[in-house]
Amino acid sequence: MKSLRPARIAALLVFLLPTFALADETERVHKVVPLGPGGTLVLHNFSGDVRITGADVNEITIDAVRTATRDRLDHIKLDVQASGSTVTIEANKKDGDWNERNNNVVKTELDVQVPRGTTLDVDVFSSDVHVRGISGKQSIKTFSGDADVQDGAARVACKTFSGAIAVRMAAAAPDLDLETFSGGIDLRVPDSAKASFSFDSFSGKLTADMPLTLQEQRKGHLRADLNGGDPAKTVRLKTFSGDVKVGR
Numbered sequence: 001m002k003s004l005r006p007a008r009i010a011a012l013l014v015f016l017l018p019t020f021a022l023a024d025e026t027e028r029v030h031k032v033v034p035l036g037p038g039g040t041l042v043l044h045n046f047s048g049d050v051r052i053t054g055a056d057v058n059e060i061t062i063d064a065v066r067t068a069t070r071d072r073l074d075h076i077k078l079d080v081q082a083s084g085s086t087v088t089i090e091a092n093k094k095d096g097d098w099n100e101r102n103n104n105v106v107k108t109e110l111d112v113q114v115p116r117g118t119t120l121d122v123d124v125f126s127s128d129v130h131v132r133g134i135s136g137k138q139s140i141k142t143f144s145g146d147a148d149v150q151d152g153a154a155r156v157a158c159k160t161f162s163g164a165i166a167v168r169m170a171a172a173a174p175d176l177d178l179e180t181f182s183g184g185i186d187l188r189v190p191d192s193a194k195a196s197f198s199f200d201s202f203s204g205k206l207t208a209d210m211p212l213t214l215q216e217q218r219k220g221h222l223r224a225d226l227n228g229g230d231p232a233k234t235v236r237l238k239t240f241s242g243d244v245k246v247g248r
Contacts, residue, residue: 046091051112206244
């Protein structure tokens, strides 16, 4: 077996060094921020699932797992700011020394616990969003990710692009605005729920396990009432190419 000459060894090391230099690392972040009743959480993330849970607390607890190269972890931070009754989480806050346009993402898995009555304003990219036990209003937008809301009790607005929506409402008078471009919608409401439904789709269909009274129908659109309807509570469902299922 021939031995490697020094020149070949040096060339091999030069080839391998960038591989080691670009290896991803993982760091964990834990933060606790006070937030009183009726406060708002604003959250932005770019890559990495987001899980938000409501609890009987008066603070926000943030646990994050961040994965990227060491350079990115050092210059792109998880930024948490509190202003009045609003807490804002920016998962990819770049400092002034970071100028790389095509290498500026830290994958961030977020587990966030908030007071139950918190208002949510979530806008993410390439992230699935899971929400449990929040009684406040919720606005969720995700590009290339699913949205999953359980036990919603106030207005819930979800919009996804290339992602499914699943919502289970605890409120008997649901107030919903659900829209997806390339994904289905699975909606669950209590048996006693009353609402006026509006469904629009280019190529999707609506099926329901609960009796709906049809009020209007034309190609790509229908309007119907659930349990007699409630003009003050509207369920708006819109898809481009996904089906909608309504059940209990």
